[in-house]
Amino acid sequence: MATDDQHLPLPMEHLPDPAEDGIAARGDFLDLYDREYHLVVRFLLCCGAPQAEAEDATQEAFLEVWARWGWVRDTVRSPSLYLRIVAHHKYLRPPGPRRRLFLVTMGEREPPERSVPDHAVLTDESLDVLAALRELDANSMIAMALRVDGFTAVEIADHLGLSAQQVRDLQKKARKALRARLYPARAKEGGAPQ
Amino acid sequence: MSTDDEARHDELSEEELDSVLARTAENLLGHVHQVTDPTVTLLAIMAGQDSLPAFGPWLDPEGGTQDPERDICLYRRLALARRRMDATLAGAVLPETVLDEWEARTVRHGEQYVTATAPLELLTDVLVDFGEVSRLCEQRHPIDCHRRLHRIAARLAGLIGMLLINLGLWDSAGSYFDTARRAAEETEDPALRAWVMVRQSMLPHYYGDPLDSLKLARAAGDLADKEVCAVSAMAPVAELRAVARLAQQGRGTGFPARDDVRAAAEEARSRGESVLATVKGSDPVFGYTRRQLLFHLGEALVELGCFRDGYAYLTKALKLYDRHEQLDRTLIQLDRAFCRVAGGEPEETLRQATRATRELPPEYRRNIVQRRVRQLESAVARLAAEGGTRPAPG
Numbered sequence: 001m002a003t004d005d006q007h008l009p010l011p012m013e014h015l016p017d018p019a020e021d022g023i024a025a026r027g028d029f030l031d032l033y034d035r036e037y038h039l040v041v042r043f044l045l046c047c048g049a050p051q052a053e054a055e056d057a058t059q060e061a062f063l064e065v066w067a068r069w070g071w072v073r074d075t076v077r078s079p080s081l082y083l084r085i086v087a088h089h090k091y092l093r094p095p096g097p098r099r100r101l102f103l104v105t106m107g108e109r110e111p112p113e114r115s116v117p118d119h120a121v122l123t124d125e126s127l128d129v130l131a132a133l134r135e136l137d138a139n140s141m142i143a144m145a146l147r148v149d150g151f152t153a154v155e156i157a158d159h160l161g162l163s164a165q166q167v168r169d170l171q172k173k174a175r176k177a178l179r180a181r182l183y184p185a186r187a188k189e190g191g192a193p194q
Numbered sequence: 195m196s197t198d199d200e201a202r203h204d205e206l207s208e209e210e211l212d213s214v215l216a217r218t219a220e221n222l223l224g225h226v227h228q229v230t231d232p233t234v235t236l237l238a239i240m241a242g243q244d245s246l247p248a249f250g251p252w253l254d255p256e257g258g259t260q261d262p263e264r265d266i267c268l269y270r271r272l273a274l275a276r277r278r279m280d281a282t283l284a285g286a287v288l289p290e291t292v293l294d295e296w297e298a299r300t301v302r303h304g305e306q307y308v309t310a311t312a313p314l315e316l317l318t319d320v321l322v323d324f325g326e327v328s329r330l331c332e333q334r335h336p337i338d339c340h341r342r343l344h345r346i347a348a349r350l351a352g353l354i355g356m357l358l359i360n361l362g363l364w365d366s367a368g369s370y371f372d373t374a375r376r377a378a379e380e381t382e383d384p385a386l387r388a389w390v391m392v393r394q395s396m397l398p399h400y401y402g403d404p405l406d407s408l409k410l411a412r413a414a415g416d417l418a419d420k421e422v423c424a425v426s427a428m429a430p431v432a433e434l435r436a437v438a439r440l441a442q443q444g445r446g447t448g449f450p451a452r453d454d455v456r457a458a459a460e461e462a463r464s465r466g467e468s469v470l471a472t473v474k475g476s477d478p479v480f481g482y483t484r485r486q487l488l489f490h491l492g493e494a495l496v497e498l499g500c501f502r503d504g505y506a507y508l509t510k511a512l513k514l515y516d517r518h519e520q521l522d523r524t525l526i527q528l529d530r531a532f533c534r535v536a537g538g539e540p541e542e543t544l545r546q547a548t549r550a551t552r553e554l555p556p557e558y559r560r561n562i563v564q565r566r567v568r569q570l571e572s573a574v575a576r577l578a579a580e581g582g583t584r585p586a587p588g
Contacts, residue, residue, distance in 0.1 A: 037232040042222045051229065059235040122221055129218040148219050179207050182214065 029069050033062060036080055039149060043084050046145035048134045049091045061087035081151050081159050088142060132181040140174035143167055231325045293339065296346045299323055303353055304479035309518045317357045324350040331377075341381045348377035349480055352390050355397070356479070360521070364401040371397060385423035388414045389480065392425050395432045399439060400565075408436035424473050424481035427466035431490045434462055438497040455498045459491045459507070478519075485514035489526055496529050505533040521563070524550050528566045532573065540574040 040061065044054035065072055065083055076082045122130075133141055146156045153167040160167065303320050327347050335343065351374035358367035371394035378387040395410035415429030438455075466487045470476075476483050492507030512526050527550035534543040547570050551563060 033232070033236065037235065038223060038226045038230065041226045041230055042219065045222055045226070046219075055230055062235050122225055123217075125214060126218040126221040129214060130222075148215050175208070175211060179211055182211070183207060 025069060025073065028073055029066060032065075032079055032083070036083055037062070039080075040084055040087050043145050043149055044087055044091055045130070046133055046148060047088060047091070047141055053091055057087045057091035060090040064090075077158060078151070078155050081146065081155055084146065084149070085159050128182060129178075132178050135181060136174050136177055140170045140177070143170040144174040144178070147171055229329075231321075293342050293346075296323070296327060297342070300346050300349050300353075301477070301480070303350070304477060307353060307356065308478050308522070309516075313357050313360045317354065317361070320350055320354055320357065324354060341383075344377045344380035345383065345386060348374045348381065348386055348390060351377055352393050353479065356393060359397055359400060362401075364397060367397050368394075384417045384420045385425060388417035388423065388425040388429065391417065392429050392432050395436065399432075399436060404436045404439035404443065408433060408440065411436055422469060422472065424470065424477070427469040427473075427487060428482040430462040431466060431487060431494070434458055435490060435494045435497075438494040442497050455495065455500055456503055459495055459500075459503070463487060463491055463507075483514075485511050486522070488514065489522060492526070493529050496532055499536075501533040501536040505530060508533070524563055525566060528563070528570060532570055535570065535573050543570070544574055 037058065040058045041054045044057055045051065049057065061083055064086055065079070072079050072082060133144065136144065142160075143156060147153075153164045153171065156162075157164040157167045162170075300323070303316065303323070306316050306319075324347065327343060327350060331340075331343050331347055351370050355367045355370040355374060358364070358370060371390060374390045375387065375394070378390045381387075391410050391414035395407045395414065398404060398406035398410070411429050411432035414425055415433065418425035418429055437458075466482075467484060470482065470484055470487070473481065475481060478486055488507050488511035492504045492511055495501075495504035495507060498504075508526050508530050512523065512530070515523050515526070517523070528547055531543045531547040531550070534540075534546065547567060551567055
């Protein structure tokens with residue numbers, strides 16, 4: 001699974017035609033923005049990002065997608081999924097010169113227990129699920145988070161450079177781990193709670 | 195347990211897992227909607243509009259100045275604001291110094307409004323602060339702290355409304371003024387509530403029904419009379435501007451007699467100057483100044499067709515403005531040009547207006563200025579068509 005910016009397809013050869021209708025392009029982008037902004041933040045929270053970093057990565061992703069919008073709109077099969085992948089890359093991007101902007105340096109990052117939403121805002125069940133998702137390996141986590149957002153294995157495979165079967169395997173592994181984490185008694189005894 | 199039972203249990207557990215995931219997703223989304231504001235992201239995209247010239251600018255063909263450092267600055271400001279707020283929220287009590295800092299930042303935003311900062315860039319800054327102060331307002335605080343926070347929030351929301359008016363985004367401006375009024379009510383400060391209302395009265399003045407502007411200005415004046423403040427000087431002028439706009443549209447009592455208009459303007463000036471002499475400080479955004487008083491009275495007189503008196507007020511006002519207060523200076527130049535059209539100097543007028551707008555940096559050439567230029571152009575065209583008669587005010 002690619003996690004570096006350099007693995008993202010570069011759109012240089014697909015720069016938009018200057019004669020293209022700018023109003024329609026902006027309209028399409030705003031539709032995507034209205035529809036997806038909060039969902040992308042949620043996706044990153046599911047992938048283990050702290051709230052502040054999820055918002056920052058989402059912002060950077062939208063800025064980047066807008067900068068490539070001609071190419072994204074015309075070429076990418078699912079801009080919504082592409083947006084999530086870009087946001088995830090932004091979140092994971094390592095420190096160093098390749099990182100364009102640093103909001104909080106790695107050493108200053110908030111500890112996880114302070115950075116996730118707490119009982120005041122989320123139900124116990126949601127907090128358990130988030131904690132369980134964070135225990136998954138990175139690939140299973142992203143495959144599962146994308147499934148939660150309603151993307152099919154084929155769509156996910158297309159964007160992650162995997163086969164659909166590999167995605168299904170990742171999800172199966174993730175679901176098994178989640179079940180074991182969320183229903184430990186049942187996993188052990190093989191019985192459903194009453 | 196038989197193999198069939200195990201399969202049945204696996205299926206149940208799969209279904210349950212799906213429902214748990216769906217409930218979590220919904221719960222998380224509600225939380226995200228509550229705590230994130232996507233506006234700043236959109237503004238950052240709009241501010242970097244030149245990065246995609248093929249699609250054109252977001253707001254205004256002449257409005258985008260592309261500074262490669264701008265986005266970086268924006269992100270740094272975002273980071274600073276969030277870290278400061280995180281530190282604040284980590285403490286049990288909101289420190290006095292934090293409130294002092296937010297108040298000082300609010301005043302600085304006001305200063306930037308009249309000086310150097312382009313509207314879109316300033317809007318981005320103010321929105322960031324407004325978002326952080328809003329989050330602080332959600333916490334429980336002692337009453338004094340609660341009032342101070344809501345005072346800051348009301349001022350920031352009002353300032354955002356003013357910036358949105360300048361950008362021509364009147365719909366959003368209305369929403370922000372409503373928010374500002376609600377925040378001001380929490381402070382129980384009649385002067386602040388009056389300030390929001392009189393600032394809000396400019397929205398229908400420029401983009402809506404002047405009658406609404408008149409009502410808001412009168413209500414603001416009534417509130418301000420409870421406690422003499424800058425709005426006590428500003429409200430009568432806003433009222434006169436609304437009357438002028440109504441008369442211009444041929445509504446209400448029609449065109450008032452010139453002597454009545456002069457008398458009303460003189461009374462507003464006299465009262466305004468004596469009020470401003472007693473008000474502490476001189477703040478053109480959260481207060482009112484003599485130069486604004488003269489400018490606004492001059493504009494009202496011009497709209498009512500009293501060009502000679504209007505020109506005199508405008509000229510006095512222009513002398514009081516600093517060179518860096520560019521937006522108001524340009525609007526005054528345009529109003530003076532309008533008076534010159536009335537005096538039968540259309541060519542000179544056009545030259546003057548063009549020069550005034552050219553002196554304005556591109557990012558300032560927004561809706562309000564452009565509307566005024568268009569009004570001037572049509573007045574000059576009418577004058578030419580009518581062979582030099584006085585133009586209809588407008």
